[in-house]
Amino acid sequence: MPWNVRLGFQIAAVCLLTLGPWSAVSAHAQSASANAPDKVQALITQLGDRNFTVRERAQSDLARMGIAAFDQLFGAMRDSDLEIARRAQYLIRSVEIEWTRPEFSEEVNAYLNRYGNLNVDNRRSRIGELSRLHTMDALSALCRISRYDVSEVLSKEAALAASIQFQGSSAEEKPQIIEIISERIEDSPRVGPSWLKIFRTSLNQPTEAIAQWEDQITEEIDLFTTRPALTSQQVVLDLVRWEVDQLREQGKQEEALATMEDVIRISAKFSESELLDLTTWFLDRKGPSVVGQLAEYHAKKSPALDGMPIGGPFGENPSLLYLLAESELVQDHIEKAELYAQAALELEPDSYDSHYLTAQALSDRGTYRWSRNEYRYVIDSFGDPMERESMLARMQLGELENDLGSPEKAAEVMWPWVEAVEKKFGPKNPLNSDRDEAISRFLARSYLFRATAAEQRGDLAAAKKDLDKALKYYEDEADVLIASYRVGQQDDMWKAKAKEHIDHTVDFYKPFVEKFQKQYEIFKENSRGDDFMGAQGSQMANYCNQYAWLVCNTYGDFDHAIASSELSLEMQPGNGAYLDTLAHCHAAKKDWASAVKYQRMAAMQIPHSGMIRQKYQEFAEKCKANNIEFETIELLPSPDSHFPETQEEGKP
Structure with missing residues (x-):
């Protein structure tokens, strides 16, 4: 061999040893056609060769291939040959992925910018932001993350985010979604991309996809209990939620309930907030019977407190206990529901803020009777209606009654407080230094409730009198102005008065809004x-x-x-x-x-x-x-x- 050729080989060898395996070559420098799967597989096999030089050369060749060898290298990370697995893992973690793409919009690329340099939590946040866009390039980006993010958990989360976001796609969107998934995922052997393939199938063959999802759920739950580092609680829950929604769309509620029940066995270490989310989801998906099973599962691990009807977190947390009560109520187990609700009301007797927040949550779920009980508990705990806790509970209970179409009940709730305030401060000059804006607004809304009740009775004179008081207390309260405008349709003089107040309030808000619109565009x-x-x-x-x-x-x-x-x-x-x-x-x-x-x-x-x-x-x-x-x-x-x-x- 001529000396200059030998020298060339020596220089090349030195370069291979001193340069990092991915530093000299862009991830997209080589085309896929130059790196056929058979060639990549042959090199992966050589990573475990007995000859050190062969192993090093194979590693360097795979390094130069860049992203084109990614899929097969990822599979090799779990090779039974530990040397192959170790080197494949090193190569995978060294690859430099070009996350932003020229075909993506500026918004999508903004979320992908420096994605590879972010920690896991920040990458997870970017996945969440992309999933909310519901655009085709966002779907493409999520597919790309699912295929190439080295974190198996994030790969799965990206796949589920895409599937959940686009599960209700229109007939016009489906062909484009199928094309994007096919192009971005190709034959990736990873779990996340395989879920995207199942989602692709579900768009046109939902029954076939459901059977495949069931297998994935079983495997993922087993994985969570044996090798939790390769999955997460959130991944399992999202996977179950996806399956349940698909089953319910096809009218298979019994199968959906069975899928919900699968989650119970992984809930042993759930926090109370996580149990709240899970229980709420069960109820929202018409699974009240599963809530009872979940509560009993946790009760077996912890005895009931004195006087409590159930043990575990459901017997210690009022929000969980009320959800359990709701599950019994919607199954028409009235006595059991009331037993749980009464026990929940008696928990944390001195925590009035807790009762107040619980009442709001109950109202949001449409369990109005128990919400009223909680608000009344706070109100009745204070002799002085002007106490902060009592005042806020009255206002929220009044708003609840008004929203449910009973402004008269709303006014009745508020009036002891109104009388106490007016007795202390007097009805005039409501915006003086001794009365803050919130109190003035509560007074205005209290008079609004009474005016609306009078209007419903046909007593316009009483309605106008109360609206006049409401305007004096808080002239910019929109609902008072709207009620005044409505009453004014039957009285020209009152209409002119209402218009004067409305014009004043619009003139106050409009400059702020217009300025903000310009600001936001910038x-x-x-x-x-x-x-x-x-x-x-x-x-x-x-x-x-x-x-x-x-x-x-x-x-x-x-x-x-x-x-x-x-x-x-x-x-x-x-x-x-x-x-x-x-x-x-x-x-x-x-x-x-x-x-x-x-x-x-x-x-x-x-x-x-x-x-x-x-x-x-x-x-x-x-x-x-x-x-x-x-x-x-x-x-x-x-x-x-x-x-x-x-x-x-x-x-x-």
Whole structure:
């Protein structure tokens, strides 16, 4: 061999030993065609060769192949030959993935920027953000993460995030989803990509996919109990939730219940908050019987406290105990439900904040009777109605009664407090230094409740008198202004007075809203958005919503109200109250299709709000009357409807 050729080989050998295996070659430098699977597999086999030089050369060759060898190397990490497994793991962890792609949008690439340098929690957060976009390039990015993220857990989470986000895809979207998954996943042997393949199958062959999901759930639960480092509690739960939703869509509720039951055996180490989430999910998926099994499973591990009907966390946490009570109630086990509810009420007797928060949670779930009991417990615990805890409980109970269509009951709840405040401070000059804004607003809403009750009785004189008091206490309260405008339709003088107040309030909000709209556009152009706005963004979202709510329920620029409402939802996506406002804005323009669309979304977010349910039904009737097609939602009755006396009265 000529000396210069020998020298060339020597120099090459030195370079291979001194350079890192992936440092000299981009992950995309070699095409897949130059690295056929057979060639990659041959090199992987050589990683375990008895000859050190052969092993080193094979490792260097695989390093140069970059991402093209990723899939097969990943499989080799679990090779029975420990030398092959060790070297494959080293190569996999050394690969430099180019996460951002020129075909992705700026928004998606912003989430992928420096993805490989982030820790696990931050990468998980990026996966969550991508899953909320519901765009095809976001789906493509999630597929890419599932295939190439070295963390097996994150690979699975990305696959599930994509599957869950796109499970309700339209017929037009399905071919594109199938194409993206096929292109991005190819023949990856990893578990996460295999779940994406099952999801791909489910789009056109749901029955076949369900059987495959069942096998995956069994394997994942077994993996969680034997090798938890390769999965996570959240992965298992998301996998189960996906399967249950698919089964329920096909009307297979019994199979869905059986799948729910599979989760119980991995819940031994769940925290109380995790048990709350799981129990709530069981109830929302019509699995009350599974809640009872879950509670009994945990009760076996811990004896019941004195006087408590059940042991374990369900006998110690009032929120869990109320959920257990709800599970019995919806199965028409009334006595058992009341037993659990009474026991929950007696827990933590001196923690009034706990009772207050529990009452709110019960109201949100439509268990109004128990919510009222909790609010009453706080109210009755204080002799002075002006005590903070008592005042807040009265206000929330009053709002609950008003939302359920009984403003008279709402006023009755508030009036002992109103009388105590007016006795102490007097009815005049309500905004002096001795009375803060919250108290003035509560007074205004209390008079609003009484005025609305008078209006319903047809006593407009009493209604106007109470509205006048409400305006003096808090002239910018939108619902008071809306009620004044409504009453003014029957009285020209009152109408002029109401209009004066409305114009004043609109003039207050509108400059803030317009300034914020311009500000936010600048932030978005610089990719800073709501993250930059922080607490100010929350306040401005509230201003946008208040302005839109007032305008759409009275008069003014409805298009601007819609834009303002949409901006509030950009800042707080999925906010049920803000969706309700947007629906009312479209209704003001008689755009019934949009009105029912957003009211449906609001009802999904706040399913037990009486006013939101009523408006959804009203807008749905408008669509039917105008031959407008719309997507419906089943408005489920509240759990309270299972009480015999509630059924007799025909209302909550």
